Amino acid sequence: MAKELTYLEAIREAMVEEMRRDPKVFVLGEDVGPYGGAFGVTAGMAEEFGEARVIDTPISESAIVGTAIGASLRGYRPIAEMQFADFISCGFDQIVNQAATMRYRHGGRVSVPIVVRAPSGGNVGGGLYHSQNPEAWFIHRPGLKVVAPSTAWDAKGLLKAAIRDDDPVIYFEHKYLYRRAKGPVPDGDEIVEIGKAATRREGTDATVLTYGAMVLPALDAAERLSAEGVEVEVIDLRTLMPYDKAAIFASIEKTSRCLIVHEDVKTLGLGAELSAVIVEERFEHLDAPIRRVTYPDTHCPFSHVLEAANLPNADRITEALRQLAAY
Amino acid sequence: MPPIKRTKFKLSPEQLLEMYYWLKHIRAFDERLSALVKQGRVRSGVYTGIGQEAIIVGTCYGLRREDYICPLHRDLGAFLMKGVSSRTMMAQMLAKSAGLSKGRDSALHSGVPELGIFGNTSMLGANLPVAVGLALSYKIEKVDHVVVAYFGEGASNVGDFHEALNMAGVMKLPVLFICENNQYAYSVPLEKSMAIDDVADRARGYGFDGVAINGNDVLAVYQSTQGALARARAGDGPTLIECKTYRWHGHSEHDKAFYRTQEEVAMWRSRDPITTFTTYLTGMNVLTDEHIQEVDARITADIDDAIAFAMDAPDPDPADAVTDLLAT
Ligand SMILES: Cc1ncc(C[n+]2csc(CCOP(=O)(O)OP(=O)(O)O)c2C)c(N)n1
Numbered sequence: 001m002a003k004e005l006t007y008l009e010a011i012r013e014a015m016v017e018e019m020r021r022d023p024k025v026f027v028l029g030e031d032v033g034p035y036g037g038a039f040g041v042t043a044g045m046a047e048e049f050g051e052a053r054v055i056d057t058p059i060s061e062s063a064i065v066g067t068a069i070g071a072s073l074r075g076y077r078p079i080a081e082m083q084f085a086d087f088i089s090c091g092f093d094q095i096v097n098q099a100a101t102m103r104y105r106h107g108g109r110v111s112v113p114i115v116v117r118a119p120s121g122g123n124v125g126g127g128l129y130h131s132q133n134p135e136a137w138f139i140h141r142p143g144l145k146v147v148a149p150s151t152a153w154d155a156k157g158l159l160k161a162a163i164r165d166d167d168p169v170i171y172f173e174h175k176y177l178y179r180r181a182k183g184p185v186p187d188g189d190e191i192v193e194i195g196k197a198a199t200r201r202e203g204t205d206a207t208v209l210t211y212g213a214m215v216l217p218a219l220d221a222a223e224r225l226s227a228e229g230v231e232v233e234v235i236d237l238r239t240l241m242p243y244d245k246a247a248i249f250a251s252i253e254k255t256s257r258c259l260i261v262h263e264d265v266k267t268l269g270l271g272a273e274l275s276a277v278i279v280e281e282r283f284e285h286l287d288a289p290i291r292r293v294t295y296p297d298t299h300c301p302f303s304h305v306l307e308a309a310n311l312p313n314a315d316r317i318t319e320a321l322r323q324l325a326a327y
Numbered sequence: 328m329p330p331i332k333r334t335k336f337k338l339s340p341e342q343l344l345e346m347y348y349w350l351k352h353i354r355a356f357d358e359r360l361s362a363l364v365k366q367g368r369v370r371s372g373v374y375t376g377i378g379q380e381a382i383i384v385g386t387c388y389g390l391r392r393e394d395y396i397c398p399l400h401r402d403l404g405a406f407l408m409k410g411v412s413s414r415t416m417m418a419q420m421l422a423k424s425a426g427l428s429k430g431r432d433s434a435l436h437s438g439v440p441e442l443g444i445f446g447n448t449s450m451l452g453a454n455l456p457v458a459v460g461l462a463l464s465y466k467i468e469k470v471d472h473v474v475v476a477y478f479g480e481g482a483s484n485v486g487d488f489h490e491a492l493n494m495a496g497v498m499k500l501p502v503l504f505i506c507e508n509n510q511y512a513y514s515v516p517l518e519k520s521m522a523i524d525d526v527a528d529r530a531r532g533y534g535f536d537g538v539a540i541n542g543n544d545v546l547a548v549y550q551s552t553q554g555a556l557a558r559a560r561a562g563d564g565p566t567l568i569e570c571k572t573y574r575w576h577g578h579s580e581h582d583k584a585f586y587r588t589q590e591e592v593a594m595w596r597s598r599d600p601i602t603t604f605t606t607y608l609t610g611m612n613v614l615t616d617e618h619i620q621e622v623d624a625r626i627t628a629d630i631d632d633a634i635a636f637a638m639d640a641p642d643p644d645p646a647d648a649v650t651d652l653l654a655t
Binding site: 127129130 | 370371372422423428430431432433434436448449450451452481482484485486512513514515519520521586642643645646647648649652
């Protein structure tokens with residue numbers, strides 16, 4: 001039986017269920033305790049599990065991540081919350097040098113089963129330091145897994161998978177989706193496997209590869225194209241590292257045209273890598289150059305006029321798809 | 328609340344009235360901003376310093392233009408005292424092109440080098456290492472200007488804080504670290520994030536003095552600041568001044584602050600730095616009812632003008648979303 005939850009509630013439900021199931025799971029971060037987190041994601045959890053398992057920390061991102069790593073070495077499965085993904089930079093060294101290299105430098109003997117939850121993304125009027133999409137920094141670093149759900153279903157299933165995963169997982173939860181994305185969520189123990197994309201819409205004429213808050217405008221654009229007689233397939237990557245090569249290639253082989261859409265900036269965003277891999281390995285299947293609709297190479301400004309100028313949207317995706325289909 | 332005492336650094340009645348003016352102006356500006364948030368005119372995070380004004384006025388009053396300040400998210404008043412107009416600050420908060428960041432960011436994420444104002448990021452504590460660098464430049468140039476850097480007690484748990492204080496202590500730099508200890512870092516009370524009572528104690532570990540004072544007493548803040556400034560200008564290195572205070576509003580205007588009791592808030596409101604100072608000044612016959620009315624009218628007019636200006640000011644040009652990234 002599936003019930004309807006918001007994306008935010010689905011994240012909470014995943015944590016609550018995992019904490020009930022496994023006493024080794026705990027949460028730490030700023031204001032996550034009685035306050036319930038800056039966005040209310042951990043609301044009610046300190047009451048249920050006590051403040052020893054839903055831990056309010058000092059403002060110390062490096063220590064939050066490092067503490068999670070240390071506890072994980074003793075068999076715990078900590079969930080470290082960054083108040084905003086933007087502040088993950090303050091815990092960067094512990095993630096990229098400590099957690100990411102642990103298994104490698106111990107000859108495969110040591111695991112770091114932590115989750116770092118990072119509320120990311122713009123379109124919420126947050127300005128420079130409350131809107132960022134820093135996923136590419138972590139995709140670029142070997143030794144980490146990176147996920148970015150777009151639906152309530154995946155928000156729950158991917159978080160459960162991340163908690164149970166034996167490697168460090170950076171879990172990007174998009175703030176724009178927190179209360180806007182609402183949908184069915186499985187009851188009980190269903191997980192969404194890390195590394196598997198989802199086809200959100202089938203089509204034969206072009207493929208859109210996207211994730212996070214860009215899935216909805218991509219679907220919107222696909223509907224508009226359908227009215228024009230062009231059937232677009234929309235692939236929601238869900239896991240950004242390791243991304244689902246098989247699903248991507250299967251779709252490209254079917255449609256021969258590819259548009260990549262992400263809210264992160266263009267240069268060295270995930271789109272750059274996907275594009276390179278497709279060209280390297282499926283060049284002969286392409287009938288058109290791969291295109292990208294992304295944030296421009298700039299910061300996330302506060303003024304809504306400036307932010308709107310930057311954010312990819314259904315209009316821009318539609319236009320790019322038209323050009324791609326006509327190529 | 329201990330009675331206000333005047334001690335070493337004498338202030339004339341005119342200077343006292345100037346301080347009074349700034350306390351009122353800063354309070355009024357924040358209150359009007361808060362109202363604009365409620366009307367939906369400001370799109371996002373406004374962090375007021377209501378209740379904490381004595382810290383800004385007591386530390387900024389009498390600073391030189393060349394003395395650099397590194398303010399926090401609650402320190403809009405410091406920008407005003409350093410010479411930025413109400414119009415510019417209001418345009419900044421409304422994300423208009425006439426603001427300091429041309430609409431790129433709100434809040435206090437922009438500075439004015441020629442007025443000695445550093446614009447910080449959101450990253451708490453990140454202003455402090457920069458303050459050290461600014462102070463280093465004064466030492467290199469052998470000038471006696473000083474850097475005044477602000478941080479919350481919550482931010483004193485960030486690594487940057489400790490790296491900055493250590494470096495400043497080792498290099499004996501002319502920098503004042505002003506802690507605005509309003510007892511809460513968002514929802515988290517001080518005792519949950521520090522195993523000591525006084526942030527001031529942290530200075531000792533870095534080789535300089537820390538003092539904890541009543542941050543709601545503008546003259547106490549002024550006295551301590553003047554003493555620390557004199558030492559810094561004389562080459563005797565940094566000082567940490569911990570100003571104990573309280574923020575009246577929530578963490579941001581969207582926070583209802585249910586984590587605090589009504590009694591606690593009421594107790595701190597009864598220690599209002601402005602009321603206390605007003606009582607003191609009227610008791611000394613420095614301040615009259617007429618003067619109070621005149622000041623209030625002047626401030627209202629200034630802020631009305633700033634709001635009208637900012638509301639009418641044009642939005643940024645969308646093309647400017649991608650400019651000013653690099654010089655060349
Ligand atoms: C490095 C970093 N982590 C988290 C935040 C989110 N945040 C913004 S203000 C705040 C509380 C700050 O408390 P304090 O330093 O005491 O200053 P106050 O707001 O009380 O004036 C938090 C956690 C941030 N801005 N920067």
